[in-house]
Amino acid sequence: MDLPSKSLEIRRATTDDLAEVLRLERSVPEAPHWDASVYRDILLQEPAGSTLQRALFVAVDHGQLAGFAVATVVADQAELESIAVDPQRRRLGVGRALSESVMAWAREAGARQILLEVRSANAVARALYGRLGFQETGLRRGYYSDPSDDAVLMSVSLSAAADL
Numbered sequence: 159m160d161l162p163s164k165s166l167e168i169r170r171a172t173t174d175d176l177a178e179v180l181r182l183e184r185s186v187p188e189a190p191h192w193d194a195s196v197y198r199d200i201l202l203q204e205p206a207g208s209t210l211q212r213a214l215f216v217a218v219d220h221g222q223l224a225g226f227a228v229a230t231v232v233a234d235q236a237e238l239e240s241i242a243v244d245p246q247r248r249r250l251g252v253g254r255a256l257s258e259s260v261m262a263w264a265r266e267a268g269a270r271q272i273l274l275e276v277r278s279a280n281a282v283a284r285a286l287y288g289r290l291g292f293q294e295t296g297l298r299r300g301y302y303s304d305p306s307d308d309a310v311l312m313s314v315s316l317s318a319a320a321d322l
């Protein structure tokens with residue numbers, strides 16, 4: 159995978175990253191907003207034999223958090239649950255690099271497909287996912303509130319995306 163800049167590192171988060179992840183999450187209205195305990199739980203090892211695996215990835219540039227992403231794998235399906243990039247560092251390839259790391263991890267964890275849902279009004283995120291090969295597979299009308307919006311369902315086969 160080509161990283162957008164030599165100083166950008168994509169890695170699994172540690173507890174030391176959580177305060178900055180929360181700060182960024184709270185400053186990005188489009189991201190789902192979760193309690194700190196949700197992020198802490200993601201960092202705990204899943205029990206042996208669990209079919210669910212969940213990961214929090216961070217993008218770090220010169221020691222500063224540039225973005226993060228959360229994904230889950232259950233059996234052969236993955237879900238990209240959340241992704242956010244620091245508004246000061248957008249359109250530099252950070253979102254794409256984070257997504258590609260998530261996709262590589264999900265494939266390694268046994269997923270054959272990755273799914274997500276996105277607000278229909280979120281044209282930027284839909285453009286990112288389209289660029290990554292996601293196709294629109296359905297619509298959930300009125301799925302979101304505050305503000306009210308439809309959810310666009312998208313998915314990509316991880317074998318088809320293997321050459322990203």
Ligand SMILES: CC(C)(COP(=O)(O)OP(=O)(O)OC[C@H]1O[C@@H](n2cnc3c(N)ncnc32)[C@H](O)[C@@H]1OP(=O)(O)O)[C@@H](O)C(=O)NCCC(=O)NCCS
Pocket residue numbers: 186188189190239240241242243244247248249250251252253254255276280281282283285286287289
């Ligand atoms: C969506 C988001 C993660 C993209 O992150 P990013 O680092 O700016 O994206 P990248 O620079 O990697 O862009 C990758 C591709 O996405 C698309 N894209 C990104 N920003 C775009 C914009 N402002 N307008 C149109 N397309 C855009 C382009 O196709 C781009 O590829 P290109 O630059 O080669 O044309 C970022 O805008 C963000 O954090 N948004 C708020 C949170 C959010 O909406 N999350 C999704 C719902 S959980």
